[in-house]
Amino acid sequence: MSEYHSAPMSRRTFFGSAAGLWAAIHAPGLWAQPAGTAVTGLVFSGGDVLAFGNRSLRSSDRGATWTTHPVPDGQPAAVTSHPARPGRLFVSIEGGGVEVSEDFGQSWRRQGQGLPDRTLDALANSAKNPDTLYAAIGGDGLWRSEDAGETWEFVMDRPFLSGSEQDVRTLASVDLASGMGGIWLYAGTSAGLQRVPDCFCRWQDVQPQGALDALVEGEKAPTVMPLPEGEPVNALVSCAASPERLYAALPSGVWASADGGVIWSKAAPFVATALAVDPSDADTLVAATPADLFHSRDGGQSWVVSAIL
Amino acid sequence: MNDFRAFPGCRKATGGALLAAICSGAVSGPSLAEEVTFLGETVPDATIRQGEVLYGEYCADCHGVNREGAPNWRRRLESGRMPAPPQDGTGHSFTHSDPDLFAMTKLGIDAVVPGYESDMPAFDGVLTDSDIVAILGFVKKHWPEDKGAIQAGLPGMAAFR
Numbered sequence: 001m002s003e004y005h006s007a008p009m010s011r012r013t014f015f016g017s018a019a020g021l022w023a024a025i026h027a028p029g030l031w032a033q034p035a036g037t038a039v040t041g042l043v044f045s046g047g048d049v050l051a052f053g054n055r056s057l058r059s060s061d062r063g064a065t066w067t068t069h070p071v072p073d074g075q076p077a078a079v080t081s082h083p084a085r086p087g088r089l090f091v092s093i094e095g096g097g098v099e100v101s102e103d104f105g106q107s108w109r110r111q112g113q114g115l116p117d118r119t120l121d122a123l124a125n126s127a128k129n130p131d132t133l134y135a136a137i138g139g140d141g142l143w144r145s146e147d148a149g150e151t152w153e154f155v156m157d158r159p160f161l162s163g164s165e166q167d168v169r170t171l172a173s174v175d176l177a178s179g180m181g182g183i184w185l186y187a188g189t190s191a192g193l194q195r196v197p198d199c200f201c202r203w204q205d206v207q208p209q210g211a212l213d214a215l216v217e218g219e220k221a222p223t224v225m226p227l228p229e230g231e232p233v234n235a236l237v238s239c240a241a242s243p244e245r246l247y248a249a250l251p252s253g254v255w256a257s258a259d260g261g262v263i264w265s266k267a268a269p270f271v272a273t274a275l276a277v278d279p280s281d282a283d284t285l286v287a288a289t290p291a292d293l294f295h296s297r298d299g300g301q302s303w304v305v306s307a308i309l
Numbered sequence: 310m311n312d313f314r315a316f317p318g319c320r321k322a323t324g325g326a327l328l329a330a331i332c333s334g335a336v337s338g339p340s341l342a343e344e345v346t347f348l349g350e351t352v353p354d355a356t357i358r359q360g361e362v363l364y365g366e367y368c369a370d371c372h373g374v375n376r377e378g379a380p381n382w383r384r385r386l387e388s389g390r391m392p393a394p395p396q397d398g399t400g401h402s403f404t405h406s407d408p409d410l411f412a413m414t415k416l417g418i419d420a421v422v423p424g425y426e427s428d429m430p431a432f433d434g435v436l437t438d439s440d441i442v443a444i445l446g447f448v449k450k451h452w453p454e455d456k457g458a459i460q461a462g463l464p465g466m467a468a469f470r
Contacts, residue, residue, distance in 0.1 A: 141384075157385040165385060180404040181463045199404035200383075202391065204422050 039288035041079030042276035046086020052076035063286035063295030072099035092120035124171035136168035188233025245282035267300030349469035352446030360447030406465025
């Protein structure tokens with residue numbers, strides 16, 4: 001990391017708290033989401049940013065200032081928004097169910113026919129077919145709705161990594177061709193990053209090629225710099241306007257990729273519980289830590305704290 | 310082949326494994342592809358009939374007698390591997406191009422997804438290339454027309470259009 005802007009928090013404060021978090025999260029057995037997480041979901045919708053969790057907040061200036069906001073019934077777990085319909089939000093509720101709002105969260109309606117009564121840990125809108133939604137359930141797998149969340153079907157088991165099935169903590173529909181007629185669904189799991197073509201044929205590592213392009217023998221292996229092995233991925237986002245630009249939140253920090261997840265570099269050392277990227281500008285980011293909301297206008301190189309949670 | 314033409318409504322029911330099993334024959338009903346090509350070459354009817362026999366011998370145990378796939382095929386096995394998916398158009402075989410279908414059958418899945426572990430055997434040395442073409446021609450012949458069209462439009466099929 002090179003530099004942090006000072007306003008409105010001093011550089012020193014920032015590093016101090018970031019280092020504290022870093023130490024806390026690296027204590028043994030603390031790979032899970034930090035306790036007391038205030039914000040579990042962040043999302044852009046129609047130019048605004050919405051934050052959900054113990055608190056519900058809305059920003060109309062891409063994360064610089066925030067106001068409180070009505071909450072759906074129950075404790076929000078994950079959130080996604082319809083890319084083309086400003087104000088249409090989907091929030092999953094701890095214990096089961098999805099709430100949908102058409103008005104930026106002023107009012108909510110329960111959905112989710114066919115889903116088991118379990119928490120949806122992750123939600124994503126398809127970047128290609130916006131009425132298609134994906135959800136992940138711990139201990140279970142991936143579910144899909146093709147009618148904007150009304151009805152759901154099971155489509156895929158959990159990915160198998162590090163010798164066992166891993167829960168999906170975060171999903172991002174990434175508008176890059178899978179080579180199989182569709183695009184990719186990326187998943188941040190309890191033990192790293194995986195992706196599956198949206199035909200759901202098989203989970204795989206992120207590789208430089210398409211879904212089925214094994215290296216031709218003798219070809220030079222392309223450079224790959226994956227995320228740190230075995231670390232959980234707690235949040236993952238792709239920018240709609242530049243889908244190859246990805247950000248991931250891990251216990252080791254916020255990571256960025258400009259090539260669809262083949263090469264990653266650390267953009268910030270803090271532990272984020274949620275991330276959102278402006279669909280029209282991959283450099284504009286909002287991140288939540290257990291204590292603060294941050295925003296960045298330069299792809300995560302520098303961050304400004306905007307709300308103390 | 311059994312003729313399930315009596316259940317045309319089945320084609321829509323791709324949900325439950327049971328329905329899929331009952332209905333899998335339906336896809337061999339009215340809207341079959343007239344002419345099947347593999348790697349750009351027309352597969353003659355005689356070859357397709359040969360492929361049907363070979364399919365029954367070498368593939369049906371896992372992929373199902375009516376190509377309906379293993380029961381509950383979307384759920385991982387205890388071993389961590391995936392069960393055999395349907396080949397009848399209710400699974401995802403039509404999202405693979407001819408070269409990929411061929412490579413996966415001849416060399417196994419990890420030939421196209423390096424390091425991928427699966428129960429799909431490599432048939433190299435067991436079946437000849439023309440046996441494999443015959444089997445896959447037979448499989449393609451029984452995909453519903455819309456699924457065949459999806460496959461024909463895949464990027465990996467561009468060379469054969």
